[in-house]
Amino acid sequence: MSDSIWQAIHAEPASGNPFSSNCPSRVVLDHVTSKWGVLVLAALAESPRRWGELHRYIEGISEKMLAQTLRALEGDGFVLRESAGTVPPRVDYSLTPLGRELADLLVPLVRWVGDNVGRTAGAEALGRTA
Amino acid sequence: MSDSIWQAIHAEPASGNPFSSNCPSRVVLDHVTSKWGVLVLAALAESPRRWGELHRYIEGISEKMLAQTLRALEGDGFVLRESAGTVPPRVDYSLTPLGRELADLLVPLVRWVGDNVGRTAGAEALGRTA
């Protein structure tokens, strides 16, 4: 990875340099790389899904965090929420074109981690980082 | 992204399926996608750096979090720590080959977010996700 890339970003505050503490990209990056954000995006990258499907598919996520994560990603413009307006309700979530771009970068990363967990020193040794 | 990929993982508990709540990949994924982990990895992807350099380069990170993040990533086998053993101390951090693989996936993601912050719906609207 050439240094010039980052240095260009560093020199140009108008674009988003995540290394700057006041950069808005930090916020988006936090959404994207949040504990659940990455899994929600990866799940939706496979196919559009309904609320309940997501809830079941992403094991361990609470209703609160699913709602919160979805709203954050929707707010970022990565996720599209479509309510059927029927009763009982039916709501479908999918990736926006922007979200698709992001997911195309994110999914390989998630896959790599999943595939290479065994090669990491730990996961045992990692019980806690503190 | 083909569904079959994920489904294969789903069907094979031996590999790491991040959608499973008990999967070790969740832990590593949390390290990698942690607030500071992603920035540390991206910073080291540019070039090896000393402690102080990292501290200054990654704006806003506290000493504690830098140390903690570095130790977590070192424990995962992504980061190599080399102490010169001199006094005053000099410690260099760099990516391991495994870390390099990971960074090659991670850096494009970070760059994309940085480059596309302006296209996201918000960063203004995102003040808080709660």
Added chain:
DNA sequence: CAGTATCCGCCATGATACTG
């Protein structure tokens, strides 16, 4: 079904002080 509202614990995070 698809959420929202509320309460709450705990840990991640941060600030400060100290050290080899």
Added chain:
DNA sequence: CAGTATCATGGCGGATACTG
């Protein structure tokens, strides 16, 4: 310079109850 130790806190995240 390169950390560690300690303390304080806030907000992330979970559980539960409730609703249209």
